[in-house]
Amino acid sequence: MEHHKNQPSTVILVTGARGQIGTELVAALRKVYGRKQVIATDLHDAAAIPDQQRPYHQLNVLDKDDLESLVVTYGVTQIYHLAATLSAKGEEAPLKAWHLNMQSLLNILEVAKDHKLDKVFWPSSIAVFGPSTARKISPQDALLDPQTVYGISKEAGEQWCAYYREHYGLDVRSLRYPGLISYSAPAGGGTTDYAVAIFHEALQNGSYECYLNPDTALPMMYMDDAVRATLELMNAPKEALKERGAYNIGALSFTPAELAIALKMHIPDFTISYNADKRQSIANSWPAGVDDAVARHDWNWQPEYDLTAMTKDMFDHLEPVYKNSNAATMS
Ligand code: AKB
Numbered sequence: 464m465e466h467h468k469n470q471p472s473t474v475i476l477v478t479g480a481r482g483q484i485g486t487e488l489v490a491a492l493r494k495v496y497g498r499k500q501v502i503a504t505d506l507h508d509a510a511a512i513p514d515q516q517r518p519y520h521q522l523n524v525l526d527k528d529d530l531e532s533l534v535v536t537y538g539v540t541q542i543y544h545l546a547a548t549l550s551a552k553g554e555e556a557p558l559k560a561w562h563l564n565m566q567s568l569l570n571i572l573e574v575a576k577d578h579k580l581d582k583v584f585w586p587s588s589i590a591v592f593g594p595s596t597a598r599k600i601s602p603q604d605a606l607l608d609p610q611t612v613y614g615i616s617k618e619a620g621e622q623w624c625a626y627y628r629e630h631y632g633l634d635v636r637s638l639r640y641p642g643l644i645s646y647s648a649p650a651g652g653g654t655t656d657y658a659v660a661i662f663h664e665a666l667q668n669g670s671y672e673c674y675l676n677p678d679t680a681l682p683m684m685y686m687d688d689a690v691r692a693t694l695e696l697m698n699a700p701k702e703a704l705k706e707r708g709a710y711n712i713g714a715l716s717f718t719p720a721e722l723a724i725a726l727k728m729h730i731p732d733f734t735i736s737y738n739a740d741k742r743q744s745i746a747n748s749w750p751a752g753v754d755d756a757v758a759r760h761d762w763n764w765q766p767e768y769d770l771t772a773m774t775k776d777m778f779d780h781l782e783p784v785y786k787n788s789n790a791a792t793m794s
Contacts, residue, residue, distance in 0.1 A: 479546030481505040486648040524567040552652030553613035564616035583635040587709035590614035601750035610748040637709035645686030666785040677720035680751035684714035685768035699762035714766035716752035
């Protein structure tokens with residue numbers, strides 16, 4: 464995508480910028496808007512951040528005053544709020560996860576309202592679905608009955624976003640991300656993390672012990688598609704966006720056993736074993752796929768990566784990394 468020369472006043476602040484999504488979204492936003500227009504923030508100490516990844520600020524998004532002062536100092540016009548505790552980690556300390564996920568969102572919404580920001584992006588998740596949702600394909604307007612504190616925070620967050628949109632006219636947009644697969648930054652604390660870890664273990668050890676059962680199908684997406692979906696949603700004309708909550712977006716649906724077969728095309732000796740843990744019951748409460756017809760209709764959503772293309776791209780990027788590190792260990 465080209466730099467938007469006609470949008471010089473767009474200044475974007477990203478929270479959770481060093482996380483799995485943030486790492487790639489910040490890079491993509493900087494390609495479009497220019498590096499200096501995108502302020503990355505996260506909990507990491509700013510002293511450790513290389514120059515080419517700046518502007519960067521250490522920010523605990525629970526600190527509303529710090530958030531507000533960054534918005535004022537930089538003249539921020541849009542926020543992408545990615546900082547959150549995911550499904551599996553959230554179950555270890557439910558009240559802490561609730562506090563982080565909800566209070567941070569409310570801080571963002573309040574600051575965005577008070578400073579009349581142009582737009583806010585906030586990710587929801589397939590974790591809003593629960594046992595009453597059609598297991599095979601969840602409709603856009605499914606009854607939401609999340610089973611995790613993370614899912615409850617996403618359901619409540621969708622309602623809060625709609626509230627700020629309807630009561631204050633804030634342009635806040637949201638997607639229900641499926642499990643995301645990427646090579647740049649590790650996934651952290653989710654139920655779908657196995658689909659990233661399996662690539663690293665396969666390349667390092669030739670085997671992987673999966674914490675989900677072989678036949679557990681879940682909705683997944685390659686990060687390139689997720690980043691593109693985010694940018695396309697944020698650039699869509701406001702009038703076209705009719706959905707009150709967050710949009711379902713579909714791409715892939717596969718089981719650990721199916722992913723293992725795709726990996727074997729690249730590493731024929733790869734082996735997988737199974738030892739289901741607590742994350743299995745979370746996965747059991749989620750659908751295998753989502754119906755994204757509304758996103759396709761409203762803003763032309765269209766995924767590009769299927770399982771084969773995603774697996775190939777992961778190997779194309781990760782194989783050289785592990786080859787180089789093995790060569791360095793041996794020399
Ligand atoms: C998780 O597994 O918690 C996340 C998600 C599906 O939102 N990847």
